Amino acid sequence: MNDLLVMLIIDGRRVAIPAVEVKSVIELEEVYPVPRSPDFVAGLTAMRSQSLTVIDSRLAIGVSDGRRTCQRAAVIEVEDHLYALLVDEVADIAEAQSDPSPVAGGFGAAWQRVATGMVETDQGPALMIDIAKLIEGPLADAA
Amino acid sequence: MQFMGPMQFMGPMQFMGMAQMDDLLADFVAETREMLEAIEGELVAWEADPSDSTRLDSIFRFVHTVKGNCGFFDFPQLEKLSHAAESVLAEVRAGRRQPNSRLVTAVLAVIDRIAEMAGMIEAGEKLPDDDDQLLISALEGRLEDFDELAGLQSAGQSNQPADQSPDPSSDLSGHQPAASRRSIRLPVELLDRVMSGVSDMVLARNDLSRRLRDAGNEPTLDGPFERLSGILADVREAITRMRMQRIELLYNALPRLVRDLSAELGKQVMVDFEGGSVELDREMIEMIRDPITHLIRNAIDHGIETPSERIARGKREIGMLSITSRQSGNQITMAITDDGAGLDEAKIGAKAVAAGLVTQSELDAMPSDDIVSLIFEPGLSTADQVSAISGRGVGMDVVRSNIEQIGGRISVSSEPGKGAQFFLELPLTLSIISALTVSVEGQFFAIPNSYVEEIAHGASSSVVFSEIGDRDLVTFRGQRIPCLTLNNVLDVTPRRAGPDQRLILLRLGGGDIFALAVDRIHDQEDLVIKPLSPAVMATQVYAGTTLLDDGRPVLMLDIPAIAASHGLVSDIRSRPVNTGEGVTQTAATSTRTLMTFVDLDGRRRAIGMDLVSRIDQVEQSAFDIEGERAQVVIDQKIIELAGKPKGAFPAGKVRLLRLSDSQSDLAYPVAELGETVEYDGSMAPADTDPEIEGVALIDGLPIPVVDGYHLFAAHGAGPAPEAQLVCRLPAEDEWVNRMLAPLVKAAGYRLTEDSDAEADVVIITGDTAAGQAETHDNVITILSDPGDAANTPGIYRYDRAAIVQALSSARKRSVS
Numbered sequence: 001m002n003d004l005l006v007m008l009i010i011d012g013r014r015v016a017i018p019a020v021e022v023k024s025v026i027e028l029e030e031v032y033p034v035p036r037s038p039d040f041v042a043g044l045t046a047m048r049s050q051s052l053t054v055i056d057s058r059l060a061i062g063v064s065d066g067r068r069t070c071q072r073a074a075v076i077e078v079e080d081h082l083y084a085l086l087v088d089e090v091a092d093i094a095e096a097q098s099d100p101s102p103v104a105g106g107f108g109a110a111w112q113r114v115a116t117g118m119v120e121t122d123q124g125p126a127l128m129i130d131i132a133k134l135i136e137g138p139l140a141d142a143a
Numbered sequence: 144m145q146f147m148g149p150m151q152f153m154g155p156m157q158f159m160g161m162a163q164m165d166d167l168l169a170d171f172v173a174e175t176r177e178m179l180e181a182i183e184g185e186l187v188a189w190e191a192d193p194s195d196s197t198r199l200d201s202i203f204r205f206v207h208t209v210k211g212n213c214g215f216f217d218f219p220q221l222e223k224l225s226h227a228a229e230s231v232l233a234e235v236r237a238g239r240r241q242p243n244s245r246l247v248t249a250v251l252a253v254i255d256r257i258a259e260m261a262g263m264i265e266a267g268e269k270l271p272d273d274d275d276q277l278l279i280s281a282l283e284g285r286l287e288d289f290d291e292l293a294g295l296q297s298a299g300q301s302n303q304p305a306d307q308s309p310d311p312s313s314d315l316s317g318h319q320p321a322a323s324r325r326s327i328r329l330p331v332e333l334l335d336r337v338m339s340g341v342s343d344m345v346l347a348r349n350d351l352s353r354r355l356r357d358a359g360n361e362p363t364l365d366g367p368f369e370r371l372s373g374i375l376a377d378v379r380e381a382i383t384r385m386r387m388q389r390i391e392l393l394y395n396a397l398p399r400l401v402r403d404l405s406a407e408l409g410k411q412v413m414v415d416f417e418g419g420s421v422e423l424d425r426e427m428i429e430m431i432r433d434p435i436t437h438l439i440r441n442a443i444d445h446g447i448e449t450p451s452e453r454i455a456r457g458k459r460e461i462g463m464l465s466i467t468s469r470q471s472g473n474q475i476t477m478a479i480t481d482d483g484a485g486l487d488e489a490k491i492g493a494k495a496v497a498a499g500l501v502t503q504s505e506l507d508a509m510p511s512d513d514i515v516s517l518i519f520e521p522g523l524s525t526a527d528q529v530s531a532i533s534g535r536g537v538g539m540d541v542v543r544s545n546i547e548q549i550g551g552r553i554s555v556s557s558e559p560g561k562g563a564q565f566f567l568e569l570p571l572t573l574s575i576i577s578a579l580t581v582s583v584e585g586q587f588f589a590i591p592n593s594y595v596e597e598i599a600h601g602a603s604s605s606v607v608f609s610e611i612g613d614r615d616l617v618t619f620r621g622q623r624i625p626c627l628t629l630n631n632v633l634d635v636t637p638r639r640a641g642p643d644q645r646l647i648l649l650r651l652g653g654g655d656i657f658a659l660a661v662d663r664i665h666d667q668e669d670l671v672i673k674p675l676s677p678a679v680m681a682t683q684v685y686a687g688t689t690l691l692d693d694g695r696p697v698l699m700l701d702i703p704a705i706a707a708s709h710g711l712v713s714d715i716r717s718r719p720v721n722t723g724e725g726v727t728q729t730a731a732t733s734t735r736t737l738m739t740f741v742d743l744d745g746r747r748r749a750i751g752m753d754l755v756s757r758i759d760q761v762e763q764s765a766f767d768i769e770g771e772r773a774q775v776v777i778d779q780k781i782i783e784l785a786g787k788p789k790g791a792f793p794a795g796k797v798r799l800l801r802l803s804d805s806q807s808d809l810a811y812p813v814a815e816l817g818e819t820v821e822y823d824g825s826m827a828p829a830d831t832d833p834e835i836e837g838v839a840l841i842d843g844l845p846i847p848v849v850d851g852y853h854l855f856a857a858h859g860a861g862p863a864p865e866a867q868l869v870c871r872l873p874a875e876d877e878w879v880n881r882m883l884a885p886l887v888k889a890a891g892y893r894l895t896e897d898s899d900a901e902a903d904v905v906i907i908t909g910d911t912a913a914g915q916a917e918t919h920d921n922v923i924t925i926l927s928d929p930g931d932a933a934n935t936p937g938i939y940r941y942d943r944a945a946i947v948q949a950l951s952s953a954r955k956r957s958v959s
Contacts, residue, residue: 035633044696081676
């Protein structure tokens with residue numbers, strides 16, 4: 001398990017997603033709101049002449065009121081759709097040193113939904129998350 | 144071979160078992176043959192004169208392609224041969240080797256051998272293992288004795304070992320080419336992928352263009368960029384064409400259907416097709432196949448009567464069914480016409496009442512066109528007996544929703560005893576949609592043009608807002624129309640509709656009309672629509688997304704879904720209620736939508752918005768002007784140019800208004816686009832310039848309005864009508880000559896003023912005494928007073944749409 005991970009900070013927590021899933025990291029220029037969409041959809045933006053759906057990660061996980069502190073976003077692709085994940089910070093690239101594993105007592109209700117498990121990295125432990133679950137937003141489970 | 148996975152070594156024999164591989168192989172053989180045929184002439188010419196190396200290119204390409212394909216299919220023998228030939232030819236091309244008759248003979252021998260092998264592959268035989276070393280040696284110039292080669296050649300053909308002997312059919316190989324068309328087969332998915340790639344390239348180009356603009360003037364970049372844009376436009380056009388198929392493809396299956404159906408029902412039906420060469424997106428053809436089939440079934444089952452009934456009604460024994468397709472701009476119109484009994488209004492009405500769609504009193508007030516349109520309502524099937532052919536309850540509502548799904552529209556008109564006509568309007572492709580961009584609170588949205596009926600300024604005197612409970616209503620042209628504000632729909636600063644907004648009248652397939660109030664209307668553009676992410680799709684307000692030229696993402700509104708969620712669909716009772724006399728009131732209004740612009744000579748002008756089908760931008764080089772003749776090339780089509788400037792053309796790109804009278808196109812160059820205004824004032828006459836219809840007062844400025852009738856009369860050739868009908872006009876009427884005559888001519892009529900002449904249609908002006916005495920059964924009355932038009936049957940003379948409509952329905956009557 002020497003996969004590369006992109007380390008993100010979401011709501012102050014250290015989170016990892018596999019680097020292969022991140023197409024690029026962009027500075028968000030302008031985000032065009034999408035009226036009537038769920039809160040966690042921050043809007044649309046354009047990257048290299050493609051439309052991206054901008055997802056506010058905190059709201060999508062359901063952990064915060066969604067203050068945005070960072071304009072950098074990780075671009076991912078899920079089922080042919082491109083998303084920009086709005087996070088506190090895109091921290092670094094790290095190397096995974098273990099497989100994702102559960103933690104006794106879980107990660108907390110909101111985090112549990114998106115979590116794959118805890119992963120050890122050369123920069124310390126982080127929560128590995130499933131981006132497909134993340135972009136579904138907090139209501140997906142209720143439905 | 145990687146894609147074959149674990150099956151490491153496979154000869155051609157094994158391949159044949161796999162259906163997919165079979166197809167590929169068949170393609171390979173067909174392609175090889177095609178190329179062989181194509182280079183046959185080159186081979187002969189080269190043989191006659193080996194020094195003529197210009198012949199070499201196509202021969203080289205042939206062996207090169209064969210070599211490439213062999214690598215893919217794993218035919219090592221064939222690959223070795225073609226590789227050898229390729230290397231030799233490459234040397235000749237590079238001038239390292241002089242071609243002589245020996246070399247030519249050797250190459251020809253190799254090519255013959257390739258043809259032979261292709262035949263063996265097709266027959267499913269194993270290629271002989273014996274290598275063609277002698278042939279290859281000969282190619283490489285090592286074989287001295289050419290008699291030996293000649294001997295080998297004949298041996299190669301006749302001396303095939305018995306165990307590998309082919310069945311006789313392989314002799315057919317190189318000599319009986321399977322197909323003579325120069326075409327290749329491609330998987331459809333590949334085409335789709337290329338198409339979406341090109342669409343992305345267009346968006347990327349737009350992005351780049353915006354960045355270049357932002358960066359300021361960069362003469363060194365502008366040239367190459369323009370070139371890139373030009374090439375991209377060409378490629379996009381070509382790719383779009385690749386996906387286009389003639390509508391014949393759809394037609395081809397229909398005669399059989401008609402024959403079988405009519406036989407089954409004991410009817411006699413002749414079917415007539417027109418416009419088979421019209422091209423449609425392949426996907427679109429598939430999408431309309433079922434609806435069209437259904438319409439034809441219906442026409443034969445319900446429309447056309449049995450022979451005895453027809454004779455009893457004084458009709459020809461054989462019923463006529465005609466299907467015509469026509470392209471106009473980026474739309475295809477299809478008409479399916481039968482000369483049967485027409486739709487049974489009474490029955491449809493009764494069913495609608497029984498099904499609770501309308502009340503009896505509402506029905507009584509409905510014009511007959513509206514009644515027949517009820518057949519598109521869910522759950523209304525007029526068949527008394529559920530036959531196997533049609534009338535299973537899945538009826539016209541399904542047809543309508545299928546057509547709407549692809550951005551099209553369907554309507555019906557019927558004349559009792561004479562027949563019915565279904566009229567379909569379809570977009571050319573599915574992925575590029577012509578749309579109107581609008582905004583509320585600075586946020587942009589797109590609305591597909593196919594829904595847009597009309598646009599009005601909220602401040603226009605023809606628009607009256609009222610609030611009924613919480614529902615906004617607008618009264619427009621005598622109709623009360625439910626009105627939504629986009630602000631409320633999207634929950635962006637909710638508000639009441641008001642005169643500071645613009646109104647877009649949207650017509651849904653069922654005929655439901657509602658108005659959508661927006662802050663501003665921006666532009667009409669062809670947009671490449673992309674699917675939305677599920678999270679956004681879940682809002683059920685948007686149908687797709689796209690990027691505008693300035694790189695801004697916009698959402699396309701899902702109009703039917705919005706209407707449905709606001710309860711504006713399928714409830715016929717909420718349909719616009721006529722406040723007064725019914726349809727004639729629509730004809731009575733004198734409001735027109737004008738678009739202002741600055742022409743190339745710097746003059747401000749306006750033109751009727753209904754004429755403008757789109758706005759193009761072309762290079763200066765696209766213009767071809769010589770003396771009186773002025774044309775411009777847009778999208779590979781030559782279009783007549785109107786409004787030619789007196790001075791020189793400006794350098795660089797020129798904007799063009801594409802004008803359409805629904806039959807032919809004209810281009811009108813403009814320097815600057817102005818705004819769209821709803822104009823309901825009067826127009827001061829402009830006597831001196833025939834190109835000017837009158838002068839309108841817009842925002843306090845006098846702006847001459849370009850006379851569309853005149854333009855089309857002067858420039859628009861129009862397609863030759865199938866049969867030129869004659870229209871009689873009132874004699875010596877200045878207005879008729881100036882305004883009406885060109886319009887009638889443009890509609891495809893020959894004109895006469897002679898009251899004794901035979902005419903198919905007669906137009907009279909309401910105030911002539913001669914008009915009152917007219918006995919012709921195809922009369923259109925033109926009224927000069929909009930007030931009269933409300934009270935008497937007739938058309939107000941500036942209601943262009945109504946006049947054109949009357950002329951075209953007169954044509955239908957005359958032809959049928």
